[in-house]
Amino acid sequence: MFPVSRAEEKADAPKADVEVTITGNDQMKYDKAEIEVKAGHTVALTFKNIGALPKAAMGHNVVILKPGSDIPKFAIGGVANAAGDYLPLDPALAAQIVAKTKILGPKEEETIVFKVPAAGDYPFLCTFPGHFGVMKGVLKAK
Numbered sequence: 001m002f003p004v005s006r007a008e009e010k011a012d013a014p015k016a017d018v019e020v021t022i023t024g025n026d027q028m029k030y031d032k033a034e035i036e037v038k039a040g041h042t043v044a045l046t047f048k049n050i051g052a053l054p055k056a057a058m059g060h061n062v063v064i065l066k067p068g069s070d071i072p073k074f075a076i077g078g079v080a081n082a083a084g085d086y087l088p089l090d091p092a093l094a095a096q097i098v099a100k101t102k103i104l105g106p107k108e109e110e111t112i113v114f115k116v117p118a119a120g121d122y123p124f125l126c127t128f129p130g131h132f133g134v135m136k137g138v139l140k141a142k
Contacts, residue, residue: 028134036142077090087100122138
């Protein structure tokens with residue numbers, strides 16, 4: 001197997017139909033509570049942690065779930081999984097994930113590319129312990 005350069009990785013990456021940027025801060029808030037996209041489109045979502053507090057105290061991520069997912073059950077299911085970005089280990093809960101970023105520290109960012117499977121309201125949240133109650137939103141696919 002040969003190493004792949006960053007340029008080759010980008011060339012192989014799916015083309016996004018839409019690009020979205022979301023920020024998270026030390027007040028446990030996303031700058032967007034609602035995102036609208038077209039069903040079936042490929043989304044390039046960039047998440048930026050614009051806070052200053054250390055990752056261990058105020059890390060953030062974005063996890064997009066299938067419509068109808070139980071957000072509290074999902075979030076509580078991952079509280080003990082710090083090494084896994086506080087994502088649930090239970091396969092039934094993990095199967096609810098459509099897309100996710102890693103837990104990011106201050107001034108870090110990550111871009112993920114995913115296809116929105118169908119029309120519906122896809123909840124998103126931060127899985128860092130205690131954040132899901134206020135750090136959440138919905139991706140609306142029409």
